[in-house]
Amino acid sequence: MYANREIFAQSPLALVAAEIRFTDAARLRQQQTKDEVTIALEGRFPFAEPLHQTDFNLTSGASPQIQQRAGVVLKNTKSTETLTIMSESVTYETTSYVSFDKLLESVVAACEALAASKVKPALQRVGLRYIDEVRVPNKITDVRQWSRWIDHHLVDHLAVGPEGQTATMAQSVSTFDLGEGRGLNFRSAALNQGPIVVPQHLKREVQESGPFFVLDFDGFQDFTQGQLVPLNPGIVRETLSAVHVPCGTAFQRSITDEARQLFRGAQS
Template sequence: MYPNREVFRNAPLALVAAEIRFTDAARLRQQVTKDEVAIALEERFPFAEPLQRGEVTLNLGLGGAPPQIQERQGVVLKNASSTETLTVMSESLTYETTAYRSFNELLDVVRSACDALVAAKVRPAVQRVGLRYIDEVRVPETISDVRQWGTWINSRLIGQLEVGPDDYPATAMQSVTTFDLGGGRGLNFRCAALNQGPIVVPQFLRRPPIQSGPFFVLDFDGFHDFTGQEAVPLSSEVVCDSLSAVHLPCGTAFQRSITDEARTLFRGGPS
């Protein structure tokens, strides 16, 4: 449990994702395996769509060899409201939602998905487990200068603007920070003040229509990197332990990024 943890009625979450990357699993290139996984999860994800991605590999050596295009095929499983998807590829498993309710529910979904892969005899070596929260903070006032976000966003994030000229508005701001959490774990934190349409536009997920305008992005990407060590076979226990370990710093960083005025807004009270 992290300090000031609270479930907000009007949380600014645009997307929550959990991704497990692993070594290539040949069985996941077989349709019979993908069907077995889809059937095991059809109660929550009753609809399936094929997914095909092209990955371009450049040859930087001498000889001028043309780029190589490798096709990756998978399946996207969706719930009835198109607010949750589970994407299964031969090298990854990704859960995404635009209707996040709780971390425990996310763990339940990911645990079921990992168990379905193991039951289908898919046991590759885990390479990376990631947990990502992307917030798009919008407020009931006109933001014409990034400095105005100091009412809603921790002033320490806005403070870098003090190096600029006082008499001119700042129209945009971005920053990226990486924290080493030890044991192969880390946290990438990105924030940005933007004035445009939403940055989260999922291909398979549904989001309510959002007008273009000023908003503040808080992007937390917690991860556990397993590369460079003895192989760790895929299991729901390993994955859920990693997600739980990085969830705490993600939540703590979010609470430290917002002000009490923002908390009141997210609770649905007067701002």
């Protein structure tokens, strides 16, 4: 757990995702295996759609290399949760986040279904991502005004700009080493436009164009160094639980008490 953890009635979360990358799994290129996994998970994700991707690899002096990849997208009944299965990755995404425990339950169930179908590639990266789009009822005409809802450390750097002039946009990127191959990428941005999260396979409530503040947390563990680690539900559970804490801690440190009141449903 982490300090100030709570589930907000009006959460600013736009998308939550958990991704497991691994070495190419030949079994996941076989329709029989994909069918086995789909059937095993149909209680959680009753609808399935085929997915076809085309990757272009451009190398200087050589003809473009085209690679076709096929997978499957599993959906819940409301199309607010998906599980995308490819030969090199499994990705869980939701636009209707309830709790970390529910996310963990779905991702571990997917790993168990893969294990039951004898899919055991080597892990490369396990990541957990939270993207918040913070919107407030007050009119924002200058990025500096976000300090009412966003911690001043993410806004104060604008003081180096010209006095009396409007700041129309701001962004920052930071990476933290958490040890043991784990890390946290943190991006923040004050924007005035349409939403940045426009999922391909998920439904999301319509968001009007206008000012909002993005808080993007990507906690991860890299498994490409050292001994190979086979895909294992227990390791995935442990890794996601470990990186969840710094993601949650960073979020709580990024917002003000007034923002918390707003997210609880109290009018600011």
